Amino acid sequence: MHQRRHWLHRHGDQVVLHGALALLAFLTFVPLVTLLSLSVKDIYQLNVAPMGLTFPMRFENYALAWKFMRDPILHNVIVASVATCASLAMATLSAFVFARFRFPGRDGLFYAILILLFIPNTVLLVPTYQLIISQNLHNTLWALILPYCAQQALAIVVLRTFLQELPEEMFDAATVDGASVLQQFRHIAVPLSLPVIGAMAIFQVWLIWNDYAWPSLVANAPQARTATLALIIFNDFALPEPGAGMAAGVLAALPMILLFFITMRTFIAGLTAGAVKG
């Protein structure tokens, strides 16, 4: 008993902290847990007891939702991986050139990229829409991939800072050995900056998966729509059983949650680095 009071006295603050955080976390997770529980209800269960668990669980909701969500999720995976790989490849190359070489106009060119950070995509919505329509790219995956490829400014700025801080000796030795610019890039710059590239790539994937307004303008048709867009179309126009609509919500979020659990530390690093973009 004495021991116990001693413990509480010393750790009382910590107990209060954990309690307060538990309350915040509980409130944060209520909507998400509710989504999960709604996704396994039939219409009767949903009307009688929307909150909390009901049995039997209707996992067939997922079969119905999967039929509608399979292609959009596949589109998202294709768009996110192609656009992220391409934009990161270009961004890493540019960051390497900006960081390690000196040539006329370098700083001016770099500022021309830096300033893009301050132009939000939303204000370019209309002319970019016209560009995509006039090139007949709407309702193809290119309407999404190409503009997402252009989102490189943040990665260039972050990677340039990183590459600038690498010790010069590494590159000097390679130059003496006669390594070309591209060899230095491939064998020194890329391997060393892989963690940073990874963080920026995950942030890019997250941005693409989160986008709603742009896909809803140019990728409405079934052959190009993305997961979050399909979720809203499924619920608002296909009018399924509400439980199946909720299951579609879970499916739309699932790939990102999986990615998070596989790459937790890199994911958090990417979100933190990406925050400046807002």
Place this chain on the structure above:
Amino acid sequence: MSRSTGTPAAALDDKAVSRYTLSHSSPRAESTLRAMRRNALLYVLLLPTFLFAIAFYYYPLLSGIYHSFTYWDIKRTVWVGLSNYERFFREPATLAAWRNMAIIVGAEVVITMTLPLLGAALVSRITHWQYGWRVAFVLPIVVPATVVVFVWRWFYGIDGGFNYLLRLIGQPDLTRAWLGDPATALWSIIFVGFPWVAGINFLIYLAALQAIPTEINDAAKVDGCGSLRRFFRIELPLIRPQLLLLVTLTIIYYLRSFDAPLIMTNGGPGTTGTLVPGLQMYRAIRNELDLGYGSAIGTVLFSTLVIISLVSFTLRRSQERA
């Protein structure tokens, strides 16, 4: 990033001369043109980035500004002077949209400055399982915003979660169509994501708090400074740059953001219940195919963003000097 933006170009150049490996000869010894030819490969390597930047940033920006003075659909462009702007500023819905936006921005600024900071301050004081809490508050960020908005839309529905809970605690009079009622629609949209702890803001605050040297906090503890006092006297002043940055980013983000109204209410109830300027722009494209009008709204939004960014930049500069 602040390092690279803040440094004057001249200082960068001095560093560059000593640091960069490929500059064998003094740059003054050869003409710029020869230097450019010698480095031709480097320009080629930058080319892909710049082609995309021109196609999807510079060209749309200029095209948007130019076409805001025209009638513009996919086929035709006709010069109409300022009439798109006149229409935008005369339309009664515009005033309501900017008022709604101002309310959202104001509320979100208050939110950004309070709950995520509280969450970060709590987590930073935890001695065990700190990483676990961090993961717990990052996980909800990972769920796409559209899915979150979608769940909240269900909560606000007539047969949704809130009305169910109200009936459960014996307050059926308080039930309503939260998003269909002009009195509650806008605030319902702002309330999405309550308690607003889990977000990127939380991560920034946490990183800033953990960057404070432990000696400072330990010294304060030895002097008998309590947790609350430590927060307001030591930590808050030290993380002020991050606070200011997040406030700026919040303003800029909610000035143009319209995903939540689009998905939850489509601007309603009525014509302007939750309308925001970004959504007006979206509708100009989506419903009317009036790209000139949409460009005018986009240009107004862009100009507002530039002004706010400049003001915030100047403010932060003077703060740093003070």
